[in-house]
Every structure is written in structure tokens, then in C-alpha cells.
Amino acid sequence: MERDDPIVLMRYLDGDLDEGARRELEARIAREPELASELERFRRLHDALGAMRFDEPTDLEWREFWQGFYNRAERVSGWGLVIVGAVLVAGYALYRLLFDPGIDAVLKTGILALALGFVVLFLSILRGWLRVRGLDRYRRIRR
Amino acid sequence: MLSTSDTLPGRDVDEVLGIVKGNAIRGSHLGADITAFLRNLIGGEIEEYTKTMAEAREQALDRMIDEARNARADAVVGVRYSTSFIAPGTAEFFVYGTAVRLRPL
Numbered sequence: 001m002e003r004d005d006p007i008v009l010m011r012y013l014d015g016d017l018d019e020g021a022r023r024e025l026e027a028r029i030a031r032e033p034e035l036a037s038e039l040e041r042f043r044r045l046h047d048a049l050g051a052m053r054f055d056e057p058t059d060l061e062w063r064e065f066w067q068g069f070y071n072r073a074e075r076v077s078g079w080g081l082v083i084v085g086a087v088l089v090a091g092y093a094l095y096r097l098l099f100d101p102g103i104d105a106v107l108k109t110g111i112l113a114l115a116l117g118f119v120v121l122f123l124s125i126l127r128g129w130l131r132v133r134g135l136d137r138y139r140r141i142r143r
Numbered sequence: 144m145l146s147t148s149d150t151l152p153g154r155d156v157d158e159v160l161g162i163v164k165g166n167a168i169r170g171s172h173l174g175a176d177i178t179a180f181l182r183n184l185i186g187g188e189i190e191e192y193t194k195t196m197a198e199a200r201e202q203a204l205d206r207m208i209d210e211a212r213n214a215r216a217d218a219v220v221g222v223r224y225s226t227s228f229i230a231p232g233t234a235e236f237f238v239y240g241t242a243v244r245l246r247p248l
Contacts, residue, residue: 138169138201138202141198143197
């Protein structure tokens with residue numbers, strides 16, 4: 001056995017050796033029982049790895065995973081904190097906008113009109129979405 | 144019948160009816176975008192976007208099939224998929240092919 005033999009044997013099993021190298025190795029395998037035995041070990045490993053299948057978790061397994069106590073607790077607490085933070089920041093911004101004497105009245109009116117316009121447009125889109133939501137047969141597709 | 148190949152083995156095309164196509168652009172909601180952003184920090188599959196892409200793909204395909212049915216086609220050959228970027232968090236799928244009428248067996 002030589003130092004590079006394991007690599008050469010792996011390349012042989014993968015069919016990566018050129019014709020000359022393949023013939024040379026096969027001649028050595030016929031002469032050297034130790035090399036032949038090593039090739040047989042590699043072949044078993046190669047076949048075992050080739051036969052391995054990695055199954056994806058089923059939908060039921062995923063559902064059970066996400067419905068576990070810790071996952072649900074993390075999600076609920078995480079989203080709860082995000083929502084509380086967003087409401088506080090938005091509320092504070094609105095308070096500063098309304099009551100800060102340093103902000104010009106025209107700018108205040110403009111920002112409020114802009115924000116209100118977005119809210120009205122959003123509610124309009126939301127209303128349309130809620131109306132067709134039940135008819136959207138693609139919502140249940142997962143992958 | 145749908146096929147990505149230009150011919151159907153064992154069947155002859157009697158008439159080419161023309162191109163049929165369907166497209167769909169679907170988005171994910173803000174919550175899904177935030178979750179996807181967090182998943183992207185770690186790596187691996189971003190299920191929220193897998194779902195959005197799959198929804199758009201199936202909707203676009205169904206629209207193409209509807210167009211083919213309206214043309215009274217027996218099959219659509221040379222089916223191709225195409226995607227494009229419209230906006231972050233959205234998926235556009237465009238599906239097209241050639242609607243054909245097949246010679247009766």
C-alpha cells in the first residue's frame with residue numbers, strides 16, 4: 001500500500017481514473033492482496049453511502065415540531081414583543097409629531113395626511129383581500 | 144396533457160393552435176418577510192419563500208391550462224417556466240407553451 005492509494009481507490013470507484021491509471025491500478029490489485037482487500041472495504045463503503053436516503057420530515061412531523069410548547073411559546077412571546085415595541089415606537093412618534101412645538105404646522109399636517117392616506121389605502125386593500133381570501137385555492141400550497 | 148418536449152411520443156400533432164401562457168405574481172405578508180429575514184441569517188430553506196414561489200408556479204400553470212382549454216387544445220408542448228424579479232418578497236412565474244390538437248388514435 002502506498003500513501004495515496006486510498007485516494008486512488010476512491011477515484012477508481014467513482015470512475016474518475018483515466019484508462020492508463022485504471023489499468024495500472026487493476027494490475028496492482030491483482031498482485032497485491034492488501035490493496036484488493038482495501039478496495040473491497042472501500043467498495044462496501046461506497047455502496048452503503050450510495051444506498052443511503054435522507055428522508056425529509058413529513059408534514060405531520062413538521063406540524064408536531066412547530067406545535068411543541070417551546071416553539072409556540074417562543075413564537076408568541078417573540079411576536080408579542082415585536083408588536084408591543086412597534087406600537088410604542090409608533091405611538092411615541094405620533095405623540096412627538098402632534099405635540100412637539102418645534103415641528104412646523106404645515107409639515108405636521110402633511111405627515112399626518114400622508115400617514116392617514118396610507119392607512120386608508122391599506123384598509124381598502126385589506127378589505128378586498130378578505131373578500132377573496134376564501135376563494136384563493138393556492139393559499140394551502142406549501143412547496 | 145403537458146410536456147416540456149416539443150413532441151409527444153406515439154402521438155402526431157394535427158394542428159398547432161398557438162402560444163398559450165399564464166403568469167402570476169404573488170407576495171408574502173410582512174410577518175412572513177420578517178421570519179424569512181431571520182431564517183436567512185442562519186441559512187437553510189426559507190419555507191416562506193418556497194411557499195410563495197410554489198403558489199405563483201401553480202397559479203401560473205393553471206392559467207396557462209385554462210387558456211389551452213379555452214382554445215380546445217388536446218395538449219401543450221414545449222412548456223417553459225420563467226421567473227423575474229419585481230419586488231423583494233414577491234415571486235413572478237411565467238409559464239408558456241404551444242397549444243396543439245392531436246390526431247385521434
